[in-house]
Amino acid sequence: MGTPQGDHLGPYRLLSRLGAGGFGEVHLALDPEGRTVAVKVLHPHVAADTRALARLAREVEAMRRVRGRHIAEVLDASLDGRSPYLVTRYIQGRPLNAVVAVEGPVHGEELVRLARGLSEALMAIHESGVIHRDLKPSNVILADGEPVVIDFGIAAVVDSASVTASGAVLGTPGYLAPEVLEGQETRTEGDIFAFAATLAFAATGREPYGTGSVAAIGYRVVHHEPDLEGVPDWLAAVLRDCLAPDPAARPTAGEIHGRLPGVVGAAGPPPPKPRSDTFSRARIPVAPPAPAAGPAYAEPPPARSKADPLPPPVSGSGGDVHSLSTREWRPGQPDPRPPAEVAMRRRRARVRLIWIIGTGVVAALGAAAARSALPEVSLLLLAAYGSGVAIDAAVGLFARKDVGRALLSAGSGVGAVALFFLLSSIFSTFTLALAFATVIVVLVVLVVAG
Structure with missing residues (x-):
């Protein structure tokens, strides 16, 4: 595959490495207009698999149509070069698993906000014909108290046999539905199971199916009941239905959202409005895609005047990097700091x-x-x-x-x-x-x- 040349990859200037997962390495980058984005460069064993890239390419156009305030939208993609990559909106915040590790379980209105935000994200993903396939706490970023789902759809490449043989991670034990563990194809019901397992972890600080070897956790998922002790009553009933062994018995994302309580005194930001931008291209060498509107950013909050001071950062309770809070810059917001x-x-x-x-x-x-x-x-x-x-x-x-x-x-x-x-x-x-x-x-x- 090769590595990005210098500090550029295509039109994007790579600033720093954010991390790596089973499918690629993520970099903080600037687009040609100076906006922050996240660039995921696919690992060599993924990039070398033409079947995997072809399947991912078929899903990219659908992924680019997924929009929502709880979604890190796919903005661009290039799957035909030496270094195939995806570009998404960059979310400044902390992963849910890091927040729970530092601050403990999520309670009260914050838990309601988390549950509603994740259900809205799944509604937007599923209505666009996309399946996340790898929803878990580390793929949920908390930004200003609101959850944002990242990496949706990219796990489609794991259905390629050669990628699986090369060592790609099929998913996270404890968040894969029983039918997936038994070899069935991942469907939207698998995302519902992962949604419930993620919320159970957030509410209790424990893995719902315990810890241990992959085989041991998988056995508990298939044959045991989840550990929901400590989950509030209003949420426990929903999670039990979502974690049902029979996929047909699980509710849809829309049904889940209707069963959740509202957030008191928090209307949230306005819904996203599509607008065209420079990310109207997708350099994908598969079948020519039908013309589609360019992706949109989530609608930004009202711009702050230059006279208004920046809000003070919220101090965390921990002493390491995970205890730091950050603010997200969105297109349209003034940023007094230089890039x-x-x-x-x-x-x-x-x-x-x-x-x-x-x-x-x-x-x-x-x-x-x-x-x-x-x-x-x-x-x-x-x-x-x-x-x-x-x-x-x-x-x-x-x-x-x-x-x-x-x-x-x-x-x-x-x-x-x-x-x-x-x-x-x-x-x-x-x-x-x-x-x-x-x-x-x-x-x-x-x-x-x-």
Whole structure:
């Protein structure tokens, strides 16, 4: 398959690696318009399976039509290159399993909000003709208290025999329905089972079918009742129906949503409205898809004026990275912070400027101090610094196409030579040697302190 070239993959600039799963590696990226997206690059054993890619390609067009405030929409796809990938809306938040691990089980209105949000997500997915196939706590992101489902539909590739043989994960034990474990095809009823298992975990903090080996958990799923102790009564009845061994006995996502209580005093954001954007293409080399409207983002909340301060982050109860809360930027919202790549570029430029000027001053001072007693050392210092800035200028001019960098490097070299002659003509050798020794001592102290 090959890896993405440099820090780009197609039109997307990769910023950082977010994680990896059974099907691919996820990167935080910027689209051509500077918006944050999540890019999932498929693993080599998946990309090498033409049958798997063909099946995924058939589902991508349906996946792109799935929209909702509780869905990380599929925005783009490229399945015909050396590095096949999918692009989805990036959700800033924490996975449900991480939230439960740090803060404990979900209770009260937060549990109601979670249940309603997941049921709405499944309604949107199933009404578009897509099956999630791998719903579990780690595929549910909590953003500002609302659940958002990620990675829906991509698990279609596991039905390819060669991908399965290559080691792709078929699913998570305890969240796969009994009929799936027995070899039947995954249908919407399997998502309902996974929905209930996910909510049971959220409400109790325990796996509904316990822990242990894959075989042991699978046996309990098929032959034992789930552990629902501690689940509120209003939810327990719904979960028992959803976890029924017979798929035909399970309710649909719409029926589940109708049985859940409402969220008190929280109307939630308005429903999403489709709008066209730059993601109207799908570079998929299978049968030409019928023209379809471009995917849409979930409708953003009203834009905040520049005078309004950002809301303060909510502190978590844990002491590690999972306890941190984040805010999601959505298209249409002003973001007072520069993009991550811009901030990093500015920081690199400042560090490089300080380094080039600082080393030039030290080299000129050392060369001036050694001019009388050790002329060879003086020449060596100037030559070493001059060679370094010349190489840096060449890299900036020819490799980076950065004329400003090249001019700065060349100017620093000329300035170091001029400073050498100026210091030599004004100060005595003893004074220059004392100054040079002082600078070296200060630098050593700074390095040790750092």
